[in-house]
Amino acid sequence: AQSVTQLGSHVSVSEGALVLLRCNYSSSVPPYLFWYVQYPNQGLQLLLKYTTGATLVKGINGFEAEFKKSETSFHLTKPSAHMSDAAEYFCAVSPSGGYQKVTFGTGTKLQVIP
């Protein structure tokens, strides 16, 4: 069984400030972890993924996330928020290897204040 908890359904940051979106997961097997972004009335776009190897993962648009097994966390960060980052962000987990049924969190809506 696997699950994802995203802390904070809404996060507001000022333009230029650090973005931190929190994600904790539960998985009975080594997980693959993902962050997706969704703009209004659109599908999901992959920001970054962790499968194996380096635990600090860099993605598109300046985002990165660190897999911390001991904390079962995969928090998403960006050093400096841009207005275009305003969107909803979903953390997701799937079992490693084989068929990948993905379980999504409930999402965090990021607001960027000018």
Place this chain on the structure above:
Amino acid sequence: DTGVSQDPRHKITKRGQNVTFRCDPISEHNRLYWYRQTLGQGPEFLTYFQNEAQLEKSRLLSDRFSAERPKGSFSTLEIQRTEQGDSAMYLCASSPGEGTSYEQYFGPGTRLTVT
């Protein structure tokens, strides 16, 4: 690579009617997934195909729902006797086979409104 496409993008129907949605995955992807997303929630898994074989169905997929992928390419999701609770965004995703990149590529979704 034209991405995953879904048709229609929006569908308004009356309760009790049947609706069918289509998904065209990225051409070389042999895995295809359907998800449902309601307001304020993340996508919830509905079903998964590898080529033409439907390998898993969520218990969310009641007997009013049926999905097919007859030739291992496009897929259809049909909802019979729609109910207001079926109103949601229906998302399709595809991914390459095992041993390759593991992320799923999502289409833009079909928004269903049942009145």
